[in-house]
Amino acid sequence: MNIREIAKKAGVSVATVSRVLNHPDAVAKNTKDKIEKIIAEEEYTPNWFARSLNFNRTGSIGLMIPHILNPVYMEMAKGVEDVAYQKGYITFMCNAENDREKEKAYLAQMIRRRVDGIVMISSTLEKEDYDRVKEKNIPVVLVGGNKSNPGFSCVRIDCEAAAKEATKHMIDIGYRKVAMFCSKTDTFDNRDKIVGYREAFKEAGVKIREEYIKRIDDTVEDGYLAAKKMVEKKGGPHAIFATSDNMAFGVMDAVKDQGLRIPEDVAVIGFDNIKLSNLVEPKLSTVDVPLHKMGVYGARLLLDIIEDGNSETRDIILQTKLKIRKSCGHKERIGEMF
Amino acid sequence: MNIREIAKKAGVSVATVSRVLNHPDAVAKNTKDKIEKIIAEEEYTPNWFARSLNFNRTGSIGLMIPHILNPVYMEMAKGVEDVAYQKGYITFMCNAENDREKEKAYLAQMIRRRVDGIVMISSTLEKEDYDRVKEKNIPVVLVGGNKSNPGFSCVRIDCEAAAKEATKHMIDIGYRKVAMFCSKTDTFDNRDKIVGYREAFKEAGVKIREEYIKRIDDTVEDGYLAAKKMVEKKGGPHAIFATSDNMAFGVMDAVKDQGLRIPEDVAVIGFDNIKLSNLVEPKLSTVDVPLHKMGVYGARLLLDIIEDGNSETRDIILQTKLKIRKSCGHKERIGEMF
DNA sequence: CGAATGCATGAAACCGGTTACATCTATTTG
DNA sequence: CAAATAGATGTAACCGGTTTCATGCATTCG
Numbered sequence: 064m065n066i067r068e069i070a071k072k073a074g075v076s077v078a079t080v081s082r083v084l085n086h087p088d089a090v091a092k093n094t095k096d097k098i099e100k101i102i103a104e105e106e107y108t109p110n111w112f113a114r115s116l117n118f119n120r121t122g123s124i125g126l127m128i129p130h131i132l133n134p135v136y137m138e139m140a141k142g143v144e145d146v147a148y149q150k151g152y153i154t155f156m157c158n159a160e161n162d163r164e165k166e167k168a169y170l171a172q173m174i175r176r177r178v179d180g181i182v183m184i185s186s187t188l189e190k191e192d193y194d195r196v197k198e199k200n201i202p203v204v205l206v207g208g209n210k211s212n213p214g215f216s217c218v219r220i221d222c223e224a225a226a227k228e229a230t231k232h233m234i235d236i237g238y239r240k241v242a243m244f245c246s247k248t249d250t251f252d253n254r255d256k257i258v259g260y261r262e263a264f265k266e267a268g269v270k271i272r273e274e275y276i277k278r279i280d281d282t283v284e285d286g287y288l289a290a291k292k293m294v295e296k297k298g299g300p301h302a303i304f305a306t307s308d309n310m311a312f313g314v315m316d317a318v319k320d321q322g323l324r325i326p327e328d329v330a331v332i333g334f335d336n337i338k339l340s341n342l343v344e345p346k347l348s349t350v351d352v353p354l355h356k357m358g359v360y361g362a363r364l365l366l367d368i369i370e371d372g373n374s375e376t377r378d379i380i381l382q383t384k385l386k387i388r389k390s391c392g393h394k395e396r397i398g399e400m401f
Numbered sequence: 402m403n404i405r406e407i408a409k410k411a412g413v414s415v416a417t418v419s420r421v422l423n424h425p426d427a428v429a430k431n432t433k434d435k436i437e438k439i440i441a442e443e444e445y446t447p448n449w450f451a452r453s454l455n456f457n458r459t460g461s462i463g464l465m466i467p468h469i470l471n472p473v474y475m476e477m478a479k480g481v482e483d484v485a486y487q488k489g490y491i492t493f494m495c496n497a498e499n500d501r502e503k504e505k506a507y508l509a510q511m512i513r514r515r516v517d518g519i520v521m522i523s524s525t526l527e528k529e530d531y532d533r534v535k536e537k538n539i540p541v542v543l544v545g546g547n548k549s550n551p552g553f554s555c556v557r558i559d560c561e562a563a564a565k566e567a568t569k570h571m572i573d574i575g576y577r578k579v580a581m582f583c584s585k586t587d588t589f590d591n592r593d594k595i596v597g598y599r600e601a602f603k604e605a606g607v608k609i610r611e612e613y614i615k616r617i618d619d620t621v622e623d624g625y626l627a628a629k630k631m632v633e634k635k636g637g638p639h640a641i642f643a644t645s646d647n648m649a650f651g652v653m654d655a656v657k658d659q660g661l662r663i664p665e666d667v668a669v670i671g672f673d674n675i676k677l678s679n680l681v682e683p684k685l686s687t688v689d690v691p692l693h694k695m696g697v698y699g700a701r702l703l704l705d706i707i708e709d710g711n712s713e714t715r716d717i718i719l720q721t722k723l724k725i726r727k728s729c730g731h732k733e734r735i736g737e738m739f
Numbered sequence: 740c741g742a743a744t745g746c747a748t749g750a751a752a753c754c755g756g757t758t759a760c761a762t763c764t765a766t767t768t769g
Numbered sequence: 770c771a772a773a774t775a776g777a778t779g780t781a782a783c784c785g786g787t788t789t790c791a792t793g794c795a796t797t798c799g
Contacts, residue, residue, distance in 0.1 A: 065785055076749045081787055091747055106536065111514045112450035112459075113786035116754045121450075126494075131479050132472065132676075141469050144496050148503075153510055156494035158482050165486075172491055176449045198444065283680065312680055319682065338470075342621065342650055344657065344682040403755055414779045419757055429777055451756035454784045 064107050072105075073098045084109060115177070123153045124365060125173035125181040127166060129248075131158040133281075133309065134337045135354060136184055139206055142358020143182050150366055152179070161248070163187055174199055180365045182206055182358075187248060202368040206361035208252025216368070218360045218379045222252045225350045225383040226259030226306065229332055232385060233302050234267045236392045238330060242300040244289055244310050246281035253278075256306045256334070275300060279310065286313025294321050294329060302330035302391065308340045308349055315343060315390065330391035345389030353381050402445050410443075411436045422447060453515070461491045462703060463511035463519040465504060467586075469496040471619075471647065472675045473692060474522055477544055480696020481520050488704055490517070499586070501525055512537055518703045520544055520696075525586055540706040544699035546590025554706070556698045556717045560590045563688045563721040564597030564644065567670055570723060571640050572605045574730045576668060580638040582627055582648050584619035591616075594644045594672070613638060617648065624651025632659050632667060640668035640729065646678045646687055653681060653728065668729035683727030691719050 070077045075094060082089050083098045090098075101107075115121050126143050128136040140156070147154045155178060159166035166188060173181055174196065181196065185207040193213035196203055205217040233241045243260045246253050257276065264271045277293075279285040286305055293299050294317060303318075305311035311333030318329045325331055325345055333340055333349035340347040360379055367373045408415045413432060420428050421436045428436075439445075453459050464481050466474040478494070485492045493516060497504035504526060511519055512534065519534065523545040531551035534541055543555040571579045581598045584591050595614065602609045615631075617623040624643055631637050632655060641656075643649035649671030656667045663669055663683055671678055671687035678685040698717055705711045 066787095067785080077786080078749060078751095078788075079747085082748090085787070089747080094747080106533070108513045110454070110785050112453040113754085113784075115450040116448070116454060116756085116785085117787045119754080131482065132475055134470065134472070137470055137475060141496065144469065144494070148496075153493055153495075153514065155491055156482070157491075158479065158486075169486075175446045176491065195444070283676070312677075316680060338621070339650075339677060342654060342681070404757095405755080415756080416758075416780080417778060420778090423757070427777080432777080448755050451754075451784085454755085454786085455757045457784080 064105050066107075066109065069098070069101055069105065069107055072101050119177075121177050121179055122151060123155060123176075123178050124362075124369075125155045125157060125169075125176075125178040127157045127159055127169060127173075127181065127183045127186060129159050129161050129166075129185050129187070131156070131160075134339070135307065135309070135335050135352075138337070138354035139184050139358035139361075142355040142360075143184075143206075143362040144358075145355075146359055146362035146366065150370075152366070159186075167192060170196065174201060180204070180369045182361050182365055183209065184358075184361075185248075185250060185252070186210065187250060202365055202374070204361045204365040204368075206357050208250035208255070210250050212251070214376060216364045216377045216379075218357050218364065218381065219252070220352055220357070220381050220383050222255035223259040223262070225334070225352075225385075226256040226304075227263045228259075228383075228385050229304060229334070229350050230260045230263035231267070232387070233304065233330065233332065233391065234263060234269060236330075238302040238392075239269055240272070240275065240300040241302045241304055242275040242277065242293060244277050244279055244286060244303065244305045244314065246307060246310075247278045248281065253306070260304065281307050281309055283309055283313040283316070286310030287317045288313070290314040290317035291321065294318055294323065300329065302326075302332070304332050304334075306334045308333040308335045308337045308347060311340070311347055311349070311390075312343060315347070326389070326391050332391045336386055340386075341388070348388045348391040349386050351384040351386045353383075357381060402443050404445075404447065407436070407439055407443065407445055410439050457515075459515050459517055460489060461493060461514075461516050462700075462707075463493045463495055463507075463514075463516040465495045465497055465507060465511075465519065465521045465524060467497050467499050467504075467523050467525070469494070469498075472677070473645065473647070473673050473690075476675065476692035477522050477696035477699070480693040480698075481522075481544075481700040482696075483693075484697050484700035484704065488708075490704070497524075505530060508534065512539065518542070518707045520699050520703055521547065522696075522699075523586075523588060523590070524548065525588060540703055540712070542699045542703040542706075544695050546588035546593070548588050550589070552714060554702045554715045554717075556695050556702065556719065557590070558690055558695070558719050558721050560593035561597040561600070563672070563690075563723075564594040564642075565601045566597075566721075566723050567642060567672070567688050568598045568601035569605065570725070571642065571668065571670065571729065572601060572607060574668075576640040577607055578610070578613065578638040579640045579642055580613040580615065580631060582615050582617055582624060582641065582643045582652065584645060584648075585616045586619065591644070598642065619645050619647055621647055621651040621654070624648030625655045626651070628652040628655035629659065632656055632661065638667065640664075640670070642670050642672075644672045646671040646673045646675045646685060649678070649685055649687070649728075650681060653685070664727065664729050670729045674724055678724075679726070686726045686729040687724050689722040689724045691721075694719060 066077050066080050070080045157169035180202040183205050186209045190213050203215045277289050279289045303314050305314050333347045336349045336351035340349045404415050404418050408418045495507035518540040521543050524547045528551050541553045615627050617627045641652050643652050671685045674687045674689035678687045
């Protein structure tokens with residue numbers, strides 16, 4: 064059923080039918096009612112491509128996420144989807160699966176499919192990859208720590224400050240041997256986390272042990288393995304700062320498997336504050352990141368560009384908050400520990 | 402940059418350019434090389450709508466999921482995405498958010514956007530909702546327990562058998578007071594789980610206490626609340642069978658909060674075997690469901706219909722497996738417990 | 740009462756591709 | 770050597786809409 068058939072049934076021209084759909088006020092009431100009745104009867108919906116072809120707009124946005132099974136990204140993704148849905152856009156979910164080639168392939172797809180804009184979550188693409196998108200004039204917003212800064216608007220957190228605060232907390236309690244596990248992925252966020260960690264030690268005047276800084280995959284498994292290796296030796300760390308809750312879960316598992324207690328023998332602190340961090344035993348201390356909000360802001364920024372042409376580049380930094388739970392000690396316990 | 406401009410630059414007709422893109426063998430080598438060079442230089446990609454308009458195909462599928470933050474659905478979704486991506490399709494991720502209206506709205510969007518097919522995960526739509534899709538001749542495959550059976554192909558598990566096996570295990574160990582928490586959502590799967598539970602009791606000749614069957618929301622929070630209510634009274638259940646790991650986590654949390662031990666005081670068993678079930682303390686006994694595989698099979702079924710027109714309706718039932726871990730006792734312990 | 744204005748509608752161009760068919764040239768065949 | 774055939778390319782119709790512009794009609798105004 065196409066617009067011509069509807070027009071024929073109604074005994075009018077296609078132009079009139081099209082007007083009913085797009086500019087109802089420009090059509091006489093009688094005619095409009097008649098046409099609308101037929102449209103409803105036939106359950107006619109205008110062909111989306113044909114419309115897109117005219118409008119040069121698809122009403123869809125691309126959403127690139129590093130991994131679909133990681134709750135951190137999914138919470139951000141939900142923020143994006145919430146806003147997009149509410150504004151009538153549909154979201155192409157692109158699961159890059161931590162694979163740069165797949166991410167590039169999906170980006171090319173987005174361009175081919177003429178999405179109205181793209182939200183990139185924690186992307187690892189290079190400047191050159193973005194240049195393609197720029198040439199095509201497709202608006203892009205970055206959420207979370209990208210690798211290079213290609214001059215797009217960005218929503219993020221201050222990872223350096225957050226990591227510094229968390230590390231400082233551990234030092235303040237009295238821990239001196241604090242290991243840090245950070246994702247291998249080369250993004251600003253990860254680099255900043257390490258900078259913050261170092262900064263905290265520097266300010267406290269405590270010497271850093273380089274062998275305590277480990278770059279690993281951001282997975283439960285790698286957290287487990289790295290922690291196990293570190294903890295099973297004598298004289299291991301007093302505390303482990305895993306810069307994602309995901310890794311922290313693995314760390315906790317490894318520590319427990321070694322027959323050590325958390326936090327009495329080894330304290331653990333995470334990063335992200337995903338729902339589960341409050342569910343494991345003991346409850347995980349972590350850095351609260353406003354994941355959902357980051358997605359929401361990212362999508363809003365994008366739709367601002369798409370709909371209002373508001374192309375000024377903005378850099379939005381949201382607040383993090385240190386959440387102290389059971390898995391690391393409290394300040395009051397200084398002295399009783401070492 | 403459109404096909405006409407490319408044609409002009411190459412000094413050929415648009416038909417020839419189009420042929421280079423779609424039927425390269427039908428073009429002389431010289432001409433082809435020249436045109437391909439220009440296409441590459443200009444980074445020309447044919448307009449997707451225009452192509453879709455001709456082919457009446459979009460190369461995209463819709464994926465409806467009940468909730469984007471639930472790892473159960475996301476593992477299935479990943480299975481779907483894996484297959485779709487590999488076959489060159491792109492996936493519209495529709496997050497119904499456990500809201501029937503939103504699900505319907507997304508379904509309408511899918512129809513409007515002329516997706517080539519739809520995978521519905523654990524849908525709660527009614528027969529009448531599907532009739533619309535059927536009229537439009539859009540292939541649909543159901544994954545997991547839908548509400549009604551509208552005559553589409555389906556990939557699922559035998560929930561009745563799985564629930565029965567799990568319940569039987571608890572009874573065999575010696576538990577008599579086994580509570581069951583089941584999602585409120587009205588799907589075949591949930592109904593079947595309860596049937597299986599009853600069946601196990603019936604076969605064992607143990608009387609069922611109706612007050613032990615609770616329909617709750619499939620969330621950690623509701624699992625927590627329901628368990629707390631049940632456990633804080635004297636003479637509560639010996640064991641709780643939560644028919645999702647999600648709810649089981651809440652149950653575990655509540656039991657621990659009441660100062661009771663798992664499994665010594667209250668045993669817990671879940672359903673789904675999501676990654677985290679092996680990470681909580683104690684590790685959760687659960688029913689392993691091949692979530693990823695279900696998604697993969699669902700997508701394959703759909704693409705079979707789309708690409709090969711293979712429209713025979715199939716009902717694929719995958720195997721579950723009871724995973725006994727720490728959170729419930731083993732058979733050997735019969736007798737020592739009560 | 741004739742001209743000007745406004746409103747509703749239709750004809751046709753257009754969006755950017757694909758392809759059936761026509762045309763032209765070069766090669767093969769009888 | 771003329772006719773048949775194959776191969777390369779162009780012309781124009783078409784996919785299903787939207788929109789500009791022209792047209793016809795009724796109403797308003799001088």
